[in-house]
Amino acid sequence: MNIVSGEQIAKTFQVGKEQHPVLLDVSVAINEGEFISIMGPSGCGKSTLLYALSGMDSIDQGQVIFDGMDLTTLSDKELADLRRTKMGFVFQQPTFLKSLNILDNILLPAMRDERKNVRALTERALQIMNKMGIADLAKRDITQVSGGQLQRAGICRALISNPQVIFGDEPTGALNSTSAQEIMDLLTSINREGTTVMLVTHDPKIAARTERILFMSDGAIVNELRLPRFTGADLDDRMVKVVSTMQKIGI
């Protein structure tokens, strides 16, 4: 069953008097439970597509259906509620408040919904932090942890509402290779527990960990590669497949 799909999505940015078409009739369907990535050259529209599919940004034409709902028909409030309850977002640099410790930063977005049940929410946050390997950092300031630990906290924040889909925009882009692979280990285990995960990445080593890779060029999906479940042993072979597909289509 599709959890999110886009039908002939078109999006143009206007800068001054100039029109910049960025998505040209993009259609895509993502099944519940998929682990999927979007690759392509800088500026080809990867993030714009991710934002369109998650309702973070509007589209000019077409349709986006998320969990049976047409996002183009929802009000801003309905969209915000949907994003907060059914989607999780992980960005290259998590934006956290400097005045709050790690735990409170993780709790902050969820507090809006469950103000009355802080204790249960805190317990849930600590459980997730434990799974992500950062339970002992709960009381630290955000300046007192590494980039990899901060990104783990970002994932905890994305998971707090038990989302159906995690959208990641270059979630490993600011990390060294080891931390990046550790973050991918976590996203893989989240996916194996049933959450759909969709990432934008420019890194073949990251895309190679996912099970379907959409290749974009100039505002269109031009190819896709399906890979079996990652076993932990076949990363090099998978990367070769990703890179050779990129070479074949010239991106």
Ligand SMILES: Nc1ncnc2c1ncn2[C@@H]1O[C@H](COP(=O)(O)OP(=O)(O)OP(=O)(O)O)[C@@H](O)[C@H]1O
């Ligand atoms: N708010 C905006 N206003 C105007 N143009 C924009 C805006 N956001 C993105 N663009 C332009 O749209 C195009 C696609 O941007 P997008 O961020 O989707 O690309 P991308 O493939 O994710 O690139 P990168 O890999 O560099 O992050 C780019 O040319 C970008 O400059």
